[in-house]
Structure formats: structure tokens, C-alpha cells
Amino acid sequence: MKLFQCTNCKNPVYFENTTCEKCGNNLGYFNTIEEILSFPAASKTVYSPLQQGSALTYCANHKHNACNWLVSTESGTSFCEACSSNRTIPDLNDAENKLDWQKIETAKHRLFYSLHKLKLPTKFNINDQPLNLRFDFLAPDPNNPSAIKTGHANGLITLNIQEANAAHREYIKEQLSERYRTLLGHFRHEVGHFYWEVLIQPNPKNLDEFRALFGDDTQDYAAALQAHYKNGAPVNWRENYISSYATMHAWEDWAETWAHYLHLMDMLETSYSFGLSLDPEISKVLNLEVACDFDPYEEKDFQNIIKHYLPLTYALNSLNRSVGHQDAYPFVLSPPVIKKLTFIHKVVQF
Template identity: 75%
Template sequence: MKLFQCSNCDNLVYFENISCEKCGNNLGYLYEGEEIISFPANSFPVANPVNKEQTLIYCTNHKLDACNWLVSSESENEYCEACSTNHMIPDLSFPENRLDWQKIEAAKRRLFYSLHKLKLPIKFTFNDIPFNLTFDFLASDPNEPNAVKTGHYNGLITLNIQEANAAHREYVKEKLSERYRTLLGHFRHEVGHFYWDVLIKNNPNNLREFRVLFGDDSEDYSEALQKHYKNGAPDNWRENYISSYATMHAWEDWAETWAHYLHLMDMLETSFNFGLRLDPEISKVPNLRVACDFDPYDGADMSKIIKHYLPLTYSINSLNRSMGHTDAYPFILSEPVIEKLSFIHKVVRL
């Protein structure tokens, strides 16, 4: 992600900030301009620096402490681009639901930032039928805690809001022997299923190449799921897959790899904006010396992206271990995985 500053005092601010700690101004994110706008409290509507004929107000979910994005004051839709995709949210009369939902919305906005950088639309039409990205954020019945399953179906992504609870998420992570489990990771994985339908399923050329790399998508998904949870992943899965779950079915291999594609693009853009350079005090390992001097969203090829990404993962994992944390990126990018990432990079840019 790019870096942001308060446009009033130049203080460094985060993407999620709603106010500047230095000057006290309110902050709002303008999706179309990819920038944070600073303005005095109670000064609505504020000028739109991208479209001078418009003025801006907060998305209506700002009232619920769930959004800091700005929308046109003249728009009939009072929700921003991200919040407009919500089909269902949990009952906010329960304080724990409201807190979980706020965390979910924060992660979803980071997803939408990446989709916008990749110029990926969220609305499509196939055979005169609309196919739109939408979300259900649901709470499980306490008596049936596993009733709500996170998943995707025909453009609708369902997320169990318990995933916003760090203790629950860590419990599931350990139970399933996962090495990584985050809210943002969930969003990136599930939206991968949506873009498989958009970019692969409806494109015969892409579908042929997909099957060479990822396998047969026509295999029975339910049977593959049962087999995976009964037998687990093959012992040598790291040779060809980004995760053990990716071995379950071609669709899941795509979604897992898609999520990692978004991981690496976001990490590299952040590194570029920080001007990171790696020149480690270690001999005979020249491939660790890199300068993140390019924006990965500006057309860089995958070989260049991977060349810079791998040293970054080693450095960030080393920093995490220095703080007593587990690896931030506990994965290995084998050559077959890199080939799959390259395919995703290609179809996204077509």
C-alpha cells in the first residue's frame, strides 16, 4: 500500500485513520483518487480535489465507526464503493457483533484498495445476467457455532464474523494446522473464487491454460473436500502448492495462489513507497541485495516481482523472530507456484 499524509500538516497517517493525531483534522479516503483528504471537523461538505464540481461527505457507515471513506454529497448512494457491496451485516444491537463487523470492514477496505490498483471491476454481465461481488457478514447461533460457513457462491461471499475474533481465529488455525490465518487473507482468498468465475471460467483460452497449471476444475468438489479432510495433503505438497489446502481442488489452488498474489503485490508496493533497500551483512548471498525502486502495479513482470519479493519475506520473517513472533510469511514459493503466480499476473493485466 502507498503511504499517506495529512494534507493539512503533512503528518504520516495510516489508511484506516479517521483523524490526524498532530493537527486534529478529520481524515477521509477518496477511492477514485487513492488519497487521504484532511479537513476541519464539522466542515462538510468538503471539496473533491479530483472532481472540482463535486463535494464530499463521509460514507454513512462512518456513523457506526465502520468506515472512513468519502462519497459525493450529491450521490443517491450514501455508501462508499466498499460498503455498497454489503448484502447483509450482523445484528449490531449486540456490542460484540458491532466490534467484529468494524474489524471486518477495515480488512475489506484494504482488499478494495488492491482491487482498485489492479483495475479489477466488481460488476460484470454474462449473457445479460449481472454478476456482482457482494458480501454477507453473519453471526453464528451460539447453539450452532459452525452453522455459518465462510465461502463463495455466484459472486456472494459469506464470512462468519467470528473470524474477526483473534482468539477464535487462532483456535481454528491450530486446529487445522494452518500457518497463516487473517481476516485480510480470508477476503483475498474468497475474492479469488469470484475472479476465477470472471477471468477463467468465461474465457476458453484462460481456462485451457488454467487446467494445465492448476488441474481439472470439473472434478467433484464435495468429494475432493471429504477426501482432503479425511486423508490430508500429500507429503510432497510443497513442491507444487502454496499451501496444503491448495491441494484439495483446482479451485482452491487458484484461490490460495490468488490470495498470495495480492499479498506480494501489496507488500512490494509498501516497500517501494518506503524506499526499502536490502544490503545484508552476509557474504556470498548476492540475491538478498535488492532495492525496491519500482511500483509492482506499474507493469513490472513477475520475474522482477519475485526477485524482490523473496528477500523481503526473509527480512520480514527475521524481524518478526527478533520480536518473538512467528513468521509473517511462512510459505515457500516453489517454481510451479511461481508459474501459477505468473499466470495470475498475466490474466489480471489482459
């Protein structure tokens, strides 16, 4: 993600900030130009830098401390693009539900930032049928907490809001022997299924190349799921897959790899925005010497992206270990996985 600053006092601010700690102004994100706008704390609106006299105001979910995006007062909707995609949200009268939902919205808005950077629409017409990205955020029944499953079907992504609870998420992570489990990761994975339906399935050329790389998408999914949880992943899965779960079915391999594509693009843009470069104090390791001097969203050559990304993951994991945390990116990108990522980059870019 790019860096942001208050347009009033130039203080660096985060993507989620609603107030500048230095000058006290309100802050709102204007997705159209990918910038944080600053305006007086007493004001309810700010004028758009794109059109003279056009006023912007906070998304309706700002009152719930769940969104800092700005919408045009003339748009006919009180919700921003990200919040407009919600079909169902939990009962906000429950304080715990509300807290979970706020965390969920934070992750989802970062997802929408990435989709905007990649110029990926969220509304399509496939074979004369609308296919739109939508979300159900559901609170589980205390008497049947496992009834709500996170997943995707025909553009609708369902998320059990317990995933916003760090203790619950860590418990599931341990139960499934996962090395990585985050809210943002969930969004990036599930949205991958949506884009398979709009970028791969209707396009014969893309579908043929997909099958050559990821496998047979016509394999019975329920049977594959049952076999995966019964037998586990192949012993040598790391040679061809980004995760053990990716071995379950071609769809899951695509979704897992898609999520990692969004991970690396976001991480590289952040590094570019900070002007990061690596010049390690060890000899004869030239592949660790990189300067993040390009915007990955403008880069056509995926090999250049990978060349810069891999050293960054080593540095990131080393920094995490320095403060007693586990690796932030506990994955190895094998040559077959890089080929899959290259295919995704080509499909998205062209």
C-alpha cells in the same frame, strides 16, 4: 499499500485513520484518486480535488466507526464502493457483533484498495447475466455456532463474523494445522473464487492454461473436500502448491494462489512507498540485495516482482522473529507456484 499523509499538515497517517493526531483535522479516503483528504474537524464535507464545487462526505458507515471513505454528495448513495457491496451485516445492537464487524470492514476496505489498484471491477455481466461481488457477514447461532461457513457462491461471499475474534481464529488455525489465518487473507482467498468465475471460466484460452497449471476444475468438489479432510495433503505438496489446502481442488489451488498474489503485490507496494532496500551484512548472498524502486502495479515482468519479493519475505520474517512473533509469511514459493502466480499476473494485467 502506498503511504498517506494529512493534506493539511503533511503528517504521515495510516489508511484507516479518521483524525490527524498532529493538526486535529478529519481524514477521509477518496478512492477515485487513492488519497487521504484532510478537512476541518467542524466540517462535514470536503471539496473534491477533481471537480470544482463537488462536495464529498463520509460514507454512512462512518457513524459506526466502520469506514473512513468519502462519497460524493451528488452520487445518489450514502455508501462508498466497499460498503455498497454489503448485502447483510450483523445486528449492531450487539456490542460484540459491532466490534467484529468493524474489524471485518477494515480488512475488506484493504481488499477493495487492492482491487482498485489492479483495475479489477466488482460488477460484471457474464453470458447476459449479472455477476456482482457481494458480502454476507453473519453472526452464528449460539446453539449451532458451526452452521455458518465462510465461502463463496455466485459472487456472494459469506463470512462468519467469529473470524474477527483473534482467539477463535487462532483456535481454528490450530485445529486445522494452518500456518496462516487472517481476516484479510480470508477476503483475498474468497474473492479469488469470484474472479475465477469472471476471468477464467468464460475465457477458453485462460481456462485451458488454468487447467494446465492448476488441474481439472470439473472434478467433483464435494468428493474432493471429503477426501482432503479424510486423507490430508500429499506428503510432497510443497513441491507444487502454496499450501496444503490448495491440494484439495483446482478451485482452491487458484484461490490460495490468488490470495498470495494480492499479498505480494500489497507488500511490494508498501516497500516501494517506504523506499526500502536490502544490503545485508553477510557475504556472498547477492540474491538478498534488492532495492524496491518500482511500483509493482505498473510492472509487467512478474519475474522482476518475484526477484524483489522473496528477499523481502526473509527480512520480514527475521524482523518478526526479533520481537518474538512467528513468521509473518510462513510460505515457500516453489517454481510451479511461481508459474501459477505468473499466470495470475498475466490474466490481471492484460
